[in-house]
Amino acid sequence: MSEIDILPRDFQSLKARIIERGPALPKRLTQVATYALEHPDEIAFGTVASIAVEADVQPSTLVRFSQAMGYQGFSELQEVFRSRLRDRILNYEERIEQLRQHALSASKSHVIFQGFTEAAEKSINALQEKLEPKKLDRAVEILSKAETIYLLGLRRSFPITTYMSYAFGKLGVRNVLIDAIGGLAQEELGFAAKRDAVLAISFTPYASETVALAQAAAARNVPIVAVTDSGFSPLASLAETWFEVAEANFEGFRSMAATLSLAMTLTVAVAEMRGRRP
Amino acid sequence: MSEIDILPRDFQSLKARIIERGPALPKRLTQVATYALEHPDEIAFGTVASIAVEADVQPSTLVRFSQAMGYQGFSELQEVFRSRLRDRILNYEERIEQLRQHALSASKSHVIFQGFTEAAEKSINALQEKLEPKKLDRAVEILSKAETIYLLGLRRSFPITTYMSYAFGKLGVRNVLIDAIGGLAQEELGFAAKRDAVLAISFTPYASETVALAQAAAARNVPIVAVTDSGFSPLASLAETWFEVAEANFEGFRSMAATLSLAMTLTVAVAEMRGRRP
DNA sequence: TCACTGGTGGAATAATTGTTCTATTTTCTT
DNA sequence: AAGAAAATAGAACAATTATTCCACCAGTGA
Missing domain, CATH: 3.40.50.10490 (Glucose-6-phosphate isomerase like protein; domain 1)
Incomplete structure (x- = not known):
C-alpha cells in the first residue's frame, strides 16, 4: 500500500487525477478542482493571487490543492498546465502559413496537393x-x-x-x-x-x-x-x-x-x- | 507623420512588426527579435531573467526590445505571446476525447462515422x-x-x-x-x-x-x-x-x-x- | 583628437511572487 | 452536546519579479 504513486507530468494524466480525487476533496479544494478543469488557461498563465481571486479562494488554498494532487507546491502543478499549451500542435493559421512558406520552395504539384x-x-x-x-x-x-x-x-x-x-x-x-x-x-x-x-x-x-x-x-x-x-x-x-x-x-x-x-x-x-x- | 501607430494585440500582427522592424534594430535587439520568433513559447512562459539567460542578453535588453516594439514594458509584450497560446484550438487528443464524450450519448452509427x-x-x-x-x-x-x-x-x-x-x-x-x-x-x-x-x-x-x-x-x-x-x-x-x-x-x-x-x-x-x- | 550620440551591461529598487505558519472556523465523532 | 480533528482564512515571509537607472563603451563627424 505504501507504493509511491507517480505524479502526473502531462496534462492528460493530471486531469484524470483531478477528476478521480476531486469529488472526495474538501469543499474549497473541490472548488479549485472544478475551476482548474474549467479554466486551464488561467491556471497556466495566472499567478497564485490572480487565480485565487478568480476562483474565489485564498492563495493558500491553491497551494494546498496542489499538494493534495501530490505536488510540492503550486508552481509544480502550474508547470503541468503549461505543458499542455507548450506541446500543442500548430493552430490552423500557423499551419496554413507554414504550408505557404513550404510552398515557396516547393513545386507547383506540391501546392496542388x-x-x-x-x-x-x-x-x-x-x-x-x-x-x-x-x-x-x-x-x-x-x-x-x-x-x-x-x-x-x-x-x-x-x-x-x-x-x-x-x-x-x-x-x-x-x-x-x-x-x-x-x-x-x-x-x-x-x-x-x-x-x-x-x-x-x-x-x-x-x-x-x-x-x-x-x-x-x-x-x-x-x-x-x-x-x-x-x-x-x-x-x-x-x-x-x-x-x-x-x-x-x-x-x-x-x-x-x-x-x-x-x-x-x-x-x-x-x-x-x-x-x-x- | 506623428500618426499614432496601433500596437499589436494579437500575435500575428506583432510577428509582422518584429519581422518588419527587427533587422533595422541595434545588434542586441535584433538578437532578441530572432530569439522571440524562434522560441515564442519561451517568451510566453518564461520570466525576464530566464529568457535573458536563454537568449544570452541582459534582462534590461528585453525591456528595451519591448519598448522598441511600442509596448511599455516586457509584461505587455509577453501578454501578446500568451494570447497566441490561449486562443489555440483544441489539440488532437482533446478533440478525440470530446468526440468520445459525444459518442456516449450518440448512436452506434455516429460512432462509426x-x-x-x-x-x-x-x-x-x-x-x-x-x-x-x-x-x-x-x-x-x-x-x-x-x-x-x-x-x-x-x-x-x-x-x-x-x-x-x-x-x-x-x-x-x-x-x-x-x-x-x-x-x-x-x-x-x-x-x-x-x-x-x-x-x-x-x-x-x-x-x-x-x-x-x-x-x-x-x-x-x-x-x-x-x-x-x-x-x-x-x-x-x-x-x-x-x-x-x-x-x-x-x-x-x-x-x-x-x-x-x-x-x-x-x-x-x-x-x-x-x-x-x- | 575631441565631444557627442546611441547602445549596452549590470547593479539598485520597489513591487509582486509562491510559500509557510498560525489562529479560527467548520465538520465529524461519540 | 461536547470534544477532537480537519479545513480554512489571512497575515507574514523570503525569494523573485519587472523595471529603472546610470556608468561605460563603440562608433561618428567635426
Missing part, C-alpha cells in the same frame, strides 16, 4: 459539425430494412457508389450498382420495389439521368436515401431522408473526402445493423 | 508528412508526357481510377479506364505503348489481375507510376516512381481519403502541366 488535402480536411470537419445523428440513424434504418439496396450515382458520384458496392459485397449485403452500362440504367433499376431502397447521390449540376431515375423509383414507392449538396436539390424532395454534404473545393475541384466518409459509414452501419458481417 | 472521419484525417496527415515532392514531380512529368494515360486499379482501388478517369475527361486529358468489363482488361491495356503511361493503384492483398496487367505493360516498356502501400508491393519494383500511401483504418475498413487526395492532385497537376485546361 496541399490544396486538396486542405479541402479534404475542411470538408470532413464541416460534415462532422453538421451531420445530424438522427438523420444518420434514420438512413441506416431504411437501408438495413431493404431487401436489395440500389446504388445510384453517376458521373462525379459514381466512384462513391462503386466503393459502396464493393464494400457491401464484402459484407454480404445484397446491392445493385447502377452503372448505366449499355444505357441500361432504367432496366437496372427496374426491379426495385417498395421492399428495397435506393441510395441516390448527386451534386450540382445534378445529372439529369440520376434525377430521372430517382423520380421513377420514388413513383413506385421505393424508399430513397439521398446524399446531395443543398435543400434545393431535386433529390431532397424525393427522399425519405437526405444528407447535406458541402464539399470544399480547390481550383474548382470538389473534394470527395466527406462524401466518402459518409458513404463508408452508411455501408458499415447498415451491415452491422443487419448483423450479417461475414 | 467518427471512426471513419478520424481515420481519414489521420491518413491525410500522414501522407502530408511523408509525401516526397520530388516523387510527385517525377510522376507528374511521366504522366503528362504520356499520349494516353491508362488507369489501372481494380476492386478497392477502382473507385479511385474511376474518379480520375472522370476528371481527366473533364480536363481534356486522354485516358483509358481499365474496368475489366467482360473480362477484357488485357485487351483494354493492349494498345498501351512506350509513349503512353500506366497509373497503377493496388493495396494489400494485391489483386493478382492488377499485378499481372502491370507486369505485362512493364514488359512492353510502358512507363508505370504506382500508388501502393509498401515497398514490398509487387507494383513498387515495376514502377518508374511510386507512392507509399498508408491509410488508417477503422474496424478493418481502410480510409481512402489520402489516396483520393493524391489521385486528385495527380489529375490536376498533369492537366496543368499540359496546359490544356478547357
Whole structure:
C-alpha cells in the first residue's frame, strides 16, 4: 500500500487525477478542482493571487490543492498546465502559413496537393459539425430494412457508389450498382420495389439521368436515401431522408473526402445493423 | 507623420512588426527579435531573467526590445505571446476525447462515422508528412508526357481510377479506364505503348489481375507510376516512381481519403502541366 | 583628437511572487 | 452536546519579479 504513486507530468494524466480525487476533496479544494478543469488557461498563465481571486479562494488554498494532487507546491502543478499549451500542435493559421512558406520552395504539384488535402480536411470537419445523428440513424434504418439496396450515382458520384458496392459485397449485403452500362440504367433499376431502397447521390449540376431515375423509383414507392449538396436539390424532395454534404473545393475541384466518409459509414452501419458481417 | 501607430494585440500582427522592424534594430535587439520568433513559447512562459539567460542578453535588453516594439514594458509584450497560446484550438487528443464524450450519448452509427472521419484525417496527415515532392514531380512529368494515360486499379482501388478517369475527361486529358468489363482488361491495356503511361493503384492483398496487367505493360516498356502501400508491393519494383500511401483504418475498413487526395492532385497537376485546361 | 550620440551591461529598487505558519472556523465523532 | 480533528482564512515571509537607472563603451563627424 505504501507504493509511491507517480505524479502526473502531462496534462492528460493530471486531469484524470483531478477528476478521480476531486469529488472526495474538501469543499474549497473541490472548488479549485472544478475551476482548474474549467479554466486551464488561467491556471497556466495566472499567478497564485490572480487565480485565487478568480476562483474565489485564498492563495493558500491553491497551494494546498496542489499538494493534495501530490505536488510540492503550486508552481509544480502550474508547470503541468503549461505543458499542455507548450506541446500543442500548430493552430490552423500557423499551419496554413507554414504550408505557404513550404510552398515557396516547393513545386507547383506540391501546392496542388496541399490544396486538396486542405479541402479534404475542411470538408470532413464541416460534415462532422453538421451531420445530424438522427438523420444518420434514420438512413441506416431504411437501408438495413431493404431487401436489395440500389446504388445510384453517376458521373462525379459514381466512384462513391462503386466503393459502396464493393464494400457491401464484402459484407454480404445484397446491392445493385447502377452503372448505366449499355444505357441500361432504367432496366437496372427496374426491379426495385417498395421492399428495397435506393441510395441516390448527386451534386450540382445534378445529372439529369440520376434525377430521372430517382423520380421513377420514388413513383413506385421505393424508399430513397439521398446524399446531395443543398435543400434545393431535386433529390431532397424525393427522399425519405437526405444528407447535406458541402464539399470544399480547390481550383474548382470538389473534394470527395466527406462524401466518402459518409458513404463508408452508411455501408458499415447498415451491415452491422443487419448483423450479417461475414 | 506623428500618426499614432496601433500596437499589436494579437500575435500575428506583432510577428509582422518584429519581422518588419527587427533587422533595422541595434545588434542586441535584433538578437532578441530572432530569439522571440524562434522560441515564442519561451517568451510566453518564461520570466525576464530566464529568457535573458536563454537568449544570452541582459534582462534590461528585453525591456528595451519591448519598448522598441511600442509596448511599455516586457509584461505587455509577453501578454501578446500568451494570447497566441490561449486562443489555440483544441489539440488532437482533446478533440478525440470530446468526440468520445459525444459518442456516449450518440448512436452506434455516429460512432462509426467518427471512426471513419478520424481515420481519414489521420491518413491525410500522414501522407502530408511523408509525401516526397520530388516523387510527385517525377510522376507528374511521366504522366503528362504520356499520349494516353491508362488507369489501372481494380476492386478497392477502382473507385479511385474511376474518379480520375472522370476528371481527366473533364480536363481534356486522354485516358483509358481499365474496368475489366467482360473480362477484357488485357485487351483494354493492349494498345498501351512506350509513349503512353500506366497509373497503377493496388493495396494489400494485391489483386493478382492488377499485378499481372502491370507486369505485362512493364514488359512492353510502358512507363508505370504506382500508388501502393509498401515497398514490398509487387507494383513498387515495376514502377518508374511510386507512392507509399498508408491509410488508417477503422474496424478493418481502410480510409481512402489520402489516396483520393493524391489521385486528385495527380489529375490536376498533369492537366496543368499540359496546359490544356478547357 | 575631441565631444557627442546611441547602445549596452549590470547593479539598485520597489513591487509582486509562491510559500509557510498560525489562529479560527467548520465538520465529524461519540 | 461536547470534544477532537480537519479545513480554512489571512497575515507574514523570503525569494523573485519587472523595471529603472546610470556608468561605460563603440562608433561618428567635426
